[in-house]
Amino acid sequence: MTEFERLDPHKGVFMMRQTKAEPFCASAKEITIEPVTRIEGHARIGVMLDDSGGVAWARFHITSMRGFEKFLEGRPAEEVPGIVTRICGICPWQHHLAANKAVEGCFGTEVPPAGRLLRELSQALAHIGDKVLHFFFLAGPDFLVDSNRHARNIFGIASQAPELAKRVVQTRYRAQMMLEKFAGRCIHPDAIVPGGFSRPMSCVERDELHAGALDQLEFARFALDFAKERVFSRFDAELMRLGEIDTGFLAMVNPEDGALSLSEGVLRLMRPEGSYHEFSGREYTDFLGEHVEPWSYAKLPYARGWGEGFSMDLDDPRGIYRTNCLARLNVADRIPTPLAQAELLEFRSLFGRPAQSTMLYHQARLIELLYCCEKVVELLEDPRITAEHVQNVAVPKAGRGVGCVEAPRGTLIHDYSTDEDGFITRANLIVGTTHNLAPINMSVTRVARDLIKNGEVTEEMLNRIEMAVRAYDP
Amino acid sequence: MSLTLCSEALSGCTGCEMALLNTGGGSLGLLDKFEIVHMPLLMDHKYFGCRDATSEIHIPKACVGLITGGLRNEGQLRIAEKMRLQCRVIVALGTCAAYGGIPALMNLFEDADLFRRYYRSAEGTDAAPNPSRVVQPFLERTFALDEKIAVDVTLPGCPPHPDRISALMESIIDGRSLEWPLQSVCDSCPTKREGKGGVQRIRRFVRNARHQVQGPLSEMRCLLEQGFLCMGPVTVAGCAGMDGGPPRCIEARVPCRGCHGPVRKGGNQLMDILNALASNGIDTKDLPDRLLSLRFSGAHDRLNRRRLPKPD
Numbered sequence: 001m002t003e004f005e006r007l008d009p010h011k012g013v014f015m016m017r018q019t020k021a022e023p024f025c026a027s028a029k030e031i032t033i034e035p036v037t038r039i040e041g042h043a044r045i046g047v048m049l050d051d052s053g054g055v056a057w058a059r060f061h062i063t064s065m066r067g068f069e070k071f072l073e074g075r076p077a078e079e080v081p082g083i084v085t086r087i088c089g090i091c092p093w094q095h096h097l098a099a100n101k102a103v104e105g106c107f108g109t110e111v112p113p114a115g116r117l118l119r120e121l122s123q124a125l126a127h128i129g130d131k132v133l134h135f136f137f138l139a140g141p142d143f144l145v146d147s148n149r150h151a152r153n154i155f156g157i158a159s160q161a162p163e164l165a166k167r168v169v170q171t172r173y174r175a176q177m178m179l180e181k182f183a184g185r186c187i188h189p190d191a192i193v194p195g196g197f198s199r200p201m202s203c204v205e206r207d208e209l210h211a212g213a214l215d216q217l218e219f220a221r222f223a224l225d226f227a228k229e230r231v232f233s234r235f236d237a238e239l240m241r242l243g244e245i246d247t248g249f250l251a252m253v254n255p256e257d258g259a260l261s262l263s264e265g266v267l268r269l270m271r272p273e274g275s276y277h278e279f280s281g282r283e284y285t286d287f288l289g290e291h292v293e294p295w296s297y298a299k300l301p302y303a304r305g306w307g308e309g310f311s312m313d314l315d316d317p318r319g320i321y322r323t324n325c326l327a328r329l330n331v332a333d334r335i336p337t338p339l340a341q342a343e344l345l346e347f348r349s350l351f352g353r354p355a356q357s358t359m360l361y362h363q364a365r366l367i368e369l370l371y372c373c374e375k376v377v378e379l380l381e382d383p384r385i386t387a388e389h390v391q392n393v394a395v396p397k398a399g400r401g402v403g404c405v406e407a408p409r410g411t412l413i414h415d416y417s418t419d420e421d422g423f424i425t426r427a428n429l430i431v432g433t434t435h436n437l438a439p440i441n442m443s444v445t446r447v448a449r450d451l452i453k454n455g456e457v458t459e460e461m462l463n464r465i466e467m468a469v470r471a472y473d474p
Numbered sequence: 475m476s477l478t479l480c481s482e483a484l485s486g487c488t489g490c491e492m493a494l495l496n497t498g499g500g501s502l503g504l505l506d507k508f509e510i511v512h513m514p515l516l517m518d519h520k521y522f523g524c525r526d527a528t529s530e531i532h533i534p535k536a537c538v539g540l541i542t543g544g545l546r547n548e549g550q551l552r553i554a555e556k557m558r559l560q561c562r563v564i565v566a567l568g569t570c571a572a573y574g575g576i577p578a579l580m581n582l583f584e585d586a587d588l589f590r591r592y593y594r595s596a597e598g599t600d601a602a603p604n605p606s607r608v609v610q611p612f613l614e615r616t617f618a619l620d621e622k623i624a625v626d627v628t629l630p631g632c633p634p635h636p637d638r639i640s641a642l643m644e645s646i647i648d649g650r651s652l653e654w655p656l657q658s659v660c661d662s663c664p665t666k667r668e669g670k671g672g673v674q675r676i677r678r679f680v681r682n683a684r685h686q687v688q689g690p691l692s693e694m695r696c697l698l699e700q701g702f703l704c705m706g707p708v709t710v711a712g713c714a715g716m717d718g719g720p721p722r723c724i725e726a727r728v729p730c731r732g733c734h735g736p737v738r739k740g741g742n743q744l745m746d747i748l749n750a751l752a753s754n755g756i757d758t759k760d761l762p763d764r765l766l767s768l769r770f771s772g773a774h775d776r777l778n779r780r781r782l783p784k785p786d
Contacts, residue, residue, distance in 0.1 A: 030527070032522070033520065034520060035520065036514075037514045037517060037518045037519070038514075038515070040515070041488065044608070059608075061608045061609065062609075063547070063549060063608065063609045064485065064546055064549070065588075065592075066485060066546060067580040067583065067588045067592075069591060069596065070580065070587060070591050071579040071580050073583075074582075075763055076678060076766075078680050079679075079731075082731055083579070083769065086487050086489070086576040086577070086632070087487060088487050088488065089486070089487040089488040089491065089633065090488055090489075090492060092487075092489065133495075137516065138515075138516075149518050152518055153516050153518065154502070154516055155502070155505070155510070155516075158502055166501065169501055169502055170501075173496060173499060176496055180722075183726055184722045184725040184728070185722045185726065186496075187489045187633050188733070189726070190723050190726055193679070193728070194680060195680070195681075196682075198682055198727045199682070199685070199687075199726060200687050202688055284598070285598035288598060289598050289599070289600060290598055290599040290600065291602075292599065292600065292601075292603075293605065294602075294603070294605050294606055294607050295609065296608075297605055299592070299593075304598070388687050390682075391682045393681040394681070395680065396678065396680060422680075423762075423763075428596050428597045428598070463518070
């Protein structure tokens with residue numbers, strides 16, 4: 001039996017009723033991209049055409065949820081950092097650290113210096129693997145190989161540019177193995193613990209890592225030069241406008257000098273015109289709200305603190321800000337390593353601050369790659385990193401803690417409360433990608449409107465719509 | 475002629491795919507041995523043409539179907555069923571596909587409770603009704619793959635070690651079956667065991683294990699004997715790969731949490747650990763959160779919100 005439900009009375013559109021294995025009444029006016037490919041996770045794009053064949057609206061749907069906010073309740077808080085890693089297999093280290101920081105907030109635990117350094121090192125290394133994965137494996141094929149659908153992937157790069165592919169694959173792998181060397185596991189780690197790190201780093205390990213870190217840095221310099229010459233400098237005006245929207249930005253900065261910071265700091269929320277205010281993680285609900293749409297399980301965060309509400313209307317957006325690498329570069333006053341800082345200055349001289357073009361996420365990502373590689377070398381050259389005291393004892397008790405870190409896709413916020421035995425009573429999470437859901441929806445609508453006229457759709461147009469999504473690396 | 479491969483990720487986290495990308499070491503070696511015809515993470519094959527979206531999704535026929543993640547919603551179930559139809563050999567890769575994994579912790583709660591919390595009482599959320607359009611309805615609980623489709627080969631692990639993924643895929647290419655030794659994590663653990671009786675109660679892991687900083691693992695005392703809940707006795711070995719290295723978490727000086735699932739398929743990590751502790755004279759009454767012993771293997775009705783296990 002076919003069962004349909006009328007879902008959008010204003011548009012008179014029929015969509016799939018949620019029953020199993022029923023035929024789908026595809027409206028001639030609806031365009032669907034499913035699955036959105038070369039992204040992490042699951043998503044579907046729906047584009048609705050109006051009577052004249054232009055785009056009425058477009059939506060980026062997140063169609064499942066696993067329920068971490070609920071099933072963390074009742075768990076001993078110190079176990080949670082080893083559970084929330086499974087939110088994301090690409091950025092487990094960031095969830096791992098944010099959760100530990102939140103638990104430390106609940107228990108009132110301080111972290112010794114070597115523990116902090118080891119955490120910072122693991123974060124920077126984890127960012128490296130992710131950025132290489134995203135630029136070269138996922139998004140890069142849109143720029144680096146012929147635009148044939150069948151070759152538009154890492155295997156296409158491998159056959160058309162084998163030397164490049166080899167370096168890329170090796171660099172990503174090395175970043176993962178460097179993590180394993182001192183932390184046991186690179187995917188779904190357990191090595192960060194409330195109060196610090198589970199074990200100190202030996203000098204032998206440090207020396208081995210240092211050699212690898214210099215190779216990573218060399219690759220990062222090569223990758224950015226290569227991409228500037230072969231990709232970014234060839235972006236034409238149309239590509240620079242792809243999915244362009246004007247928004248605010250949110251990222252963490254060092255409270256002392258406003259510098260880019262991935263593991264510790266305050267949150268800085270910048271308005272589209274560049275003014276900003278800063279707040280601590282604990283104050284996040286004063287500045288950020290979450291909006292629910294009926295067509296996506298994931299909620300859409302917005303800047304409640306601006307007092308203008310929430311709207312994704314392209315002509316009159318309200319409360320919309322973005323996160324991830326472009327946001328981090330926009331809000332930071334500087335990058336605290338020399339090579340990446342020089343790149344930031346050049347980036348700003350070309351694109352201003354804040355830079356708004358969605359395609360600039362790619363360049364920002366590779367500048368961050370450079371920063372992370374420089375940071376890894378710097379951390380490994382800090383003699384304190386091999387100190388033996390890496391953890392303070394954590395004492396379970398009642399409290400509340402908000403742990404924030406910058407994940408590749410944006411600011412992670414883990415907010416936990418515990419009872420007197422240190423068990424979780426309440427957990428609220430805002431994960432990196434969700435900050436960008438409203439902007440992704442807007443960028444998708446922007447591209448779809450710019451490209452689709454008179455109801456004509458080509459494969460190239462559909463991929464351009466997905467390219468707007470991929471820029472955000474969701 | 476290389477074998478064709480379809481790959482799908484269901485209710486999981488993409489960690490298994492990251493492990494898959496690590497299989498070639500510094501090359502794409504393993505993936506190059508297959509002709510990949512469908513893999514949303516890396517390639518652009520879609521379920522249907524943009525104008526004719528149907529619930530009858532299209533996945534090409536292939537020799538091997540690699541599935542990660544468990545089953546949480548109806549859409550994932552449809553994909554799993556289609557993969558079964560189209561692929562000669564179905565591989566359940568990773569603990570979520572094999573035993574439900576961490577997402578099966580949701581089996582302790584009602585979806586209605588999740589919705590109430592997430593959409594109507596979460597800090598900073600503008601309360602709203604549950605999303606109901608386009609999103610996939612949930613199944614009654616999170617299932618392991620073999621509860622809904624026939625699975626030919628299972629490789630647990632959260633994620634599985636790249637060397638084991640390689641060994642498995644090579645065996646499929648060669649058309650031979652691969653038997654893993656039936657060992658527990660303890661069987662592969664080099665730490666020092668001094669014998670029963672020293673521990674009466676389990677301590678929470680809020681201080682680091684005692685160990686020599688520059689010393690080898692073989693000089694660290696067994697973490698269970700140090701009083702921490704280590705799932706090693708009831709968890710299948712394999713996290714270290716093929717070369718007999720020490721278990722990964724132990725290497726980080728952290729107790730095993732059981733991420734590869736039970737030693738024997740069909741085993742129950744909760745019952746097994748309670749027995750193991752009891753037989754060592756350890757009081758199990760005040761374990762901090764005994765259900766967490768099933769954190770990786772809560773499918774197959776092990777974790778059930780309506781019938782919470784009563785092990786005593």
